[in-house]
Amino acid sequence: MLNRDDNELLTQVGLGTPMGDLLRQYWMPAALSEELPKCDLPPLRVKLLGEKLLAFRDSTGQVGLVSEVCPHRGASLFFGRNEESGLRCVYHGWKFDVGGHCIDMPNEAPDCPLRKKVKLRAYPCSERNGVIWAYLGPREKPPALYDLEWNQQPDNIPFMWRNYRACNWVQAMEGDIDSSHINFLHRTLNFDDLSTVPGVPIPGYAATGVRMLQEAGIPRLEVQDTEAGVLHTAARNLGACGDYYSLE
Ligand code: FES
Known part of the structure; x- marks a missing residue:
């Protein structure tokens, strides 16, 4: 039986926790491709390692995974508009691309230096075989996505789903093993x-x-x-x- 401190150490996975730092070294499944079926549809809420994130598919088909919180005044980008290759906050209209760069700031002058400084937290994504993977780690260049047997099959894998488990990752892993x-x-x-x-x-x-x-x-x-x-x-x-x- 783990004591309380060991249990916390193992199960807390937020930013800056030891186990959170470890798990962020790896690609992890974030969503199914079918949950983002087309470009420019409303974003999808995704919670990974305690972070509230949004996944969206931009006008070119690229998938973005970004913080739900607008870096301007903290409005939820879940209510934003996914339009013309970016997610636009409904509060003051700041717009962010899949890389988290601010590409429009309608309440500021066009040459406002702030635009280059502002960044929405964004994580690299890779889509393969119906699954959108995300890398939440610190490396500028993520490691290669794993070549697993099932993610190299043709696109018609018949048995794939995402579900919510009301438990921590250790409990889920123990149940699976x-x-x-x-x-x-x-x-x-x-x-x-x-x-x-x-x-x-x-x-x-x-x-x-x-x-x-x-x-x-x-x-x-x-x-x-x-x-x-x-x-x-x-x-x-x-x-x-x-x-x-x-x-x-
Ligand atoms: S809070 Fe998002 S643009 Fe102002």
Whole structure:
């Protein structure tokens, strides 16, 4: 059992915290591409590592991830207009591009030096295979985006979703690693109505998947060190066909 201080150290991830600094060294998924389907649509609220951010797709299709708070007088840019390659604050009209640069300041003279100084906090994004990744770290040039098996597949990956978990990242990670709970907690007695399965995102979750996990109740857990970190798998014997099914 962790004491209170260790627990705080591990779970607090805001700017300037030790664990926040560590996690900011890595790219992280921020949103699904389908949540920003077209250019110049209203921004999407995204909360990452305790930061209130907005994602938006500008007129050229580029994705921006910026602070929700306007650097002028603190109005929420969530209510701003995403127009002509920038997000315009509704309060005084300052407009910011995906890099956080102020590109219009209608309440100041055109040569106002302030425009070059003002910067909205903005993070680099990269979009691949239906997922928008963000790098919140300090490096001017972010590291290369990970080449994971699933993010190099064709664009038609059938099973991708984003959900809200009311817990800290450690609790979520522990739950994911603890694969053997799936057979019990996420079981169903009625395959015709998967909405009764706790924690299963509906739609998009095939009945065969739930049945398979339920019937293969004893996962074989394996852990491997890799260059990118630790690879954890829970393999289940599918019996009749003699194959193993792995969750990673
Ligand atoms: S508060 Fe955003 S432009 Fe003034």
